[in-house]
Amino acid sequence: MSKHKDSKKKSDSSSKKAAKKKQSRVNDTRGIVSKERARAHFLDGETGPWAKKLAGQPADSDQPTANSETGEDAAQSTTARLANRRGPDYSVPSSIDIVADPVLHAISTRRSISKLDPETPNDSDLRELIHAVSSVADHKGLKPWRFIIIRGDDRIRLGKALDEAGGVHRKSGEINEKPLRAELLLALVAAPRDNPKVPEWEQHATAAGAGHLLELALWQAGWGVMWRSGNLTNEPAVRRLHRLKDKELLMGWLYIGAVPERYRQRMANSTRPLPDPEQFLDTL
Numbered sequence: 001m002s003k004h005k006d007s008k009k010k011s012d013s014s015s016k017k018a019a020k021k022k023q024s025r026v027n028d029t030r031g032i033v034s035k036e037r038a039r040a041h042f043l044d045g046e047t048g049p050w051a052k053k054l055a056g057q058p059a060d061s062d063q064p065t066a067n068s069e070t071g072e073d074a075a076q077s078t079t080a081r082l083a084n085r086r087g088p089d090y091s092v093p094s095s096i097d098i099v100a101d102p103v104l105h106a107i108s109t110r111r112s113i114s115k116l117d118p119e120t121p122n123d124s125d126l127r128e129l130i131h132a133v134s135s136v137a138d139h140k141g142l143k144p145w146r147f148i149i150i151r152g153d154d155r156i157r158l159g160k161a162l163d164e165a166g167g168v169h170r171k172s173g174e175i176n177e178k179p180l181r182a183e184l185l186l187a188l189v190a191a192p193r194d195n196p197k198v199p200e201w202e203q204h205a206t207a208a209g210a211g212h213l214l215e216l217a218l219w220q221a222g223w224g225v226m227w228r229s230g231n232l233t234n235e236p237a238v239r240r241l242h243r244l245k246d247k248e249l250l251m252g253w254l255y256i257g258a259v260p261e262r263y264r265q266r267m268a269n270s271t272r273p274l275p276d277p278e279q280f281l282d283t284l
């Protein structure tokens with residue numbers, strides 16, 4: 001066979017492969033659904049400049065522009081503002097409504113539930129929620145996190161490992177009941193990968209982000225959660241039980257269950273204020 005024919009055959013087969021890959025992407029309805037959902041989010045949302053643009057309004061229509069009295073142009077007034085700035089500029093009213101926006105509402109109302117009822121999400125629900133939170137910001141997409149499901153007697157094994165780690169010896173028949181405070185525990189493991197561009201602390205930040213997103217996703221799905229850890233979390237006996245590799249770090253457990261009715265009542269009438277946001281915000 002000539003060289004030309006040989007390379008033609010190769011390119012035919014690679015274009016067939018590419019077509020097959022494209023088709024399998026088309027058949028993968030999960031991808032399509034999530035893209036459509038993302039699109040719907042941007043189109044329906046009214047929470048960012050992109051939404052204003054899509055709604056046909058200028059994105060910066062409510063930003064201060066030229067000062068007509070002094071004749072200053074917009075660039076000059078921005079420079080002046082920056083030069084005199086002593087802190088964030090709150091003079092432009094916000095168009096963000098953390099009560100009306102369902103995502104911001106869920107974020108701002110989330111709270112930990114320490115005493116949980118026994119009903120739990122099933123493993124298929126967990127997989128769906130993990131699917132959602134895998135959008136967590138992740139430098140180089142290293143996916144440096146995972147969760148371990150702990151139910152039933154595995155919670156007793158966790159109690160034994162914690163006792164061993166803490167040097168606790170109990171009377172026969174007694175067990176460490178701490179892991180029994182919920183029917184379902186999800187251990188969060190930070191699993192950093194070797195990457196010259198992504199230091200370990202960034203990967204821990206991503207793993208923690210996955211934990212916070214999952215707490216929130218569970219909350220939004222109607223479940224109660226409390227993230228717990230402790231001094232013994234990364235002691236050898238506890239690490240062994242979770243089969244951690246050397247570089248992995250156990251970041252605690254999400255205790256998960258149903259929100260008791262009395263909590264629901266309390267939350268409906270709760271006035272716990274969110275902290276003043278200004279304490280979290282500054283300029284250079």
Ligand SMILES: Cc1cc2nc3c(=O)[nH]c(=O)nc-3n(C[C@H](O)[C@H](O)[C@H](O)COP(=O)(O)O)c2cc1C
Binds near residue numbers: 110112
């Ligand atoms: C990584 C991590 C570990 C935590 N460990 C514990 C813990 O062991 N015990 C505890 O009472 N709270 C722990 N918390 C705090 C609770 O999860 C919860 O955030 C706190 O009680 C405040 O309640 P709130 O979330 O409703 O504001 C931990 C939180 C995080 C993020």
